[in-house]
Amino acid sequence: MDKLLDGLILVRESYIKKKKIDAAIKRKFLSCIYDFYDSNYRHLPWRSTNNPYHILVSEVMLQQTQVNRVIDKYLLFIKKFPTIEALAHSSLHDVLGVWQGLGYNRRAKYLWQASQIIVSQYNGNVPDNEAELQKLPGLGKATAASVCIFAFGRPALYIETNVRTVYIYSFFANHQNVSDAMIRPLLEVTIDTTNPKKFYNALMDCGTCIKQHYNFSRHSAHYTVQKPYKTSLRKVRGDIVRYIVSYGATHKEILAQRLGYSPDKIQKALEALCRENLVCEDNGMYTIAKR
């Protein structure tokens, strides 16, 4: 791992000297990340499948959560919903039940809706190009690219936190506010089009390693500071969904009482959840939405 960090510093120095990435620097960069990858490969369940639906599930989970928290949920999810048809035909209630612990409930709903669109409009086949993938709910630029890469082996340009870390460490270590627009051209010339899956898997593992030693997130233009937890509605919303998922339809006064929030907070959270169609009201009782 010191070998990775030191090797990439040599890449950085050559790049500063030559001010561009020539064939020699590209070769050096790739050999650094592949050497590391060959001896530090992480055996992750979604790396040993070619099932595009399973890849889609893993990528949606990974866009919001760190690897070690996704592994068990991913295995549980594909066990419970082994095919895209199984997911499409399940209730949102059941999907959210498996999702609890991952966070961001609306993304579970987007994934569920995406599965229904794929079944009804794509004959159950996950689209294999970025434009179509990006039309699906919950898939933006990054996840569309990652599905192209990991499900179909296409050399898409994929920029997420680990990729940013590797490129900032290798090429922008003394910069502030590095934007994705600055990273993209370097990614374009360094990408290993002969094996995009291996290339990006290696970047993921290298990024994770580098982060254990340096935190470059503040160098990225994407870095933001979160609002304080207590002044937001996040926790209340999550608690409500978790309660309804385990106990079924519930009256709002019961929610306030059981969860220990003021009726006002419960009311506000319920309004937001209903507005997003995650929860709905059925004469005084709140349940998980049906669609």
Added chain:
DNA sequence: CTCCAGGTTG
């Protein structure tokens, strides 16, 4: 207890 990781949506 506070801080922090993560990409998409509206």
Added chain:
DNA sequence: CAACCTGGAG
């Protein structure tokens, strides 16, 4: 650009 969620780290 703010909101979304959870749980591990400090």
